[in-house]
Amino acid sequence: MTSTSPSRDLRAALESLTTEAFRPELAEIDRLPTLEIARLMNAEDATVPAAVAERLPQIAAAIDAVAERMAGGGRLVYAGAGTAGRLGVLDASECPPTFATAPGQVIGLIAGGPEAMVTSVEGAEDSPKLAAEALDALALTPEDTVVGVSASGRTPYAIGAVRHARALGALTVGLACNADSALAAAAEHGIEIVTGPELLTGSTRLKAGTAQKLVLNMISTITMIRLGKTYGNLMVDVRASNEKLRARSRRIVALATGAPDDEIERALTATDGEVKHAILTLLADVDAATAASLLHASDGRLRAALERTRG
The missing domain is CATH 3.40.50.10490 (Glucose-6-phosphate isomerase like protein; domain 1)
Known part of the structure; x- marks a missing residue:
């Protein structure tokens, strides 16, 4: 009876995987111009x-x-x-x-x-x-x-x-x-x-x-x-932890509501920067506390909270 070593078994197992397969047509890739290698790699990525x-x-x-x-x-x-x-x-x-x-x-x-x-x-x-x-x-x-x-x-x-x-x-x-x-x-x-x-x-x-x-x-x-973490394709649960994200928050509120800048700033200030809450205050014409209550009752889902105000 013959036996194989663990290392040989592992090598055989790897050789059977498509992700490990050797491609002889690329054996001279290191001799190609950089642009050609980049084209090859890009073509591979496109698959x-x-x-x-x-x-x-x-x-x-x-x-x-x-x-x-x-x-x-x-x-x-x-x-x-x-x-x-x-x-x-x-x-x-x-x-x-x-x-x-x-x-x-x-x-x-x-x-x-x-x-x-x-x-x-x-x-x-x-x-x-x-x-x-x-x-x-x-x-x-x-x-x-x-x-x-x-x-x-x-x-x-x-x-x-x-x-x-x-x-x-x-x-x-x-x-x-x-x-x-x-x-x-x-x-x-x-x-x-x-x-x-x-x-x-x-x-x-x-x-x-x-x-x-x-x-x-x-x-x-x-x-x-x-899970309702977005409103359409807007990241309404974004956490504004830096200036870039604060600017993004203002833009998201603008895209969702169409409100002027001064109203957006007031809404974000009133809601401590919570984008979802700010949008609700503007679209439903409610105060920050009411917006928070509506969102809590709607499991944080903005669309559901809006529906509650229209019911």
Whole structure:
């Protein structure tokens, strides 16, 4: 009887993945002019949206399930290693300023912890135990959602996170860039964006990373739309923490109401800079306290609050 070494088994497993495939036609890429390499890379990147489009029904189904859990008070948790983990942390970190999500409402977990955002943490991605421990530290509940992210679809940390979350009754989503992945199989909602071989063999921070970013954008943004965090295509829950965002807040109120600048300034001052409240005071001709009460009664949904004033 013969046996193979773990390293040989891993090599064989990687060679079977489309994201790891070698492209002999690009073997001389380092000898090409910079402009030609840029054209090749741009052409490769242009294929990613089409690959995402093929999985829109699965993405939409996952988003509806996520939004339903979050509407009941659940959290959205991303879990991944390397580039996939960093993308999850990035998406989570953008939700508070963009949608005024509460602290801990959208969370990004990366194998190896915060240190792994800027450096490689040896062995972290190979440990499903670390993923389970990170989720246990969050006191995960059945109302929560865990999205495992992995280009290969075989990263133990991401798979471990999904399996542990599912065992606890949480909703699970597996986002991978290879077909028939273990990650997608482990999750209730499997999303496989098959982006094919990379320009640089195995560098899944390229097309696979772009695909993951596009899907994570959809998951967070459309979930927030479903939760009433927008009014049309306006970010009415934006948190104005700097001068640029304060200017954006004024512009959003102007676009939503058509009110003159002086009225917008008074409304924002009266509502302590809360865009959604300011819009309601102007469109419904109510004071700040009434606007706050109407929004509270409408679960923060501006359209619903407006309907209450017209009923």
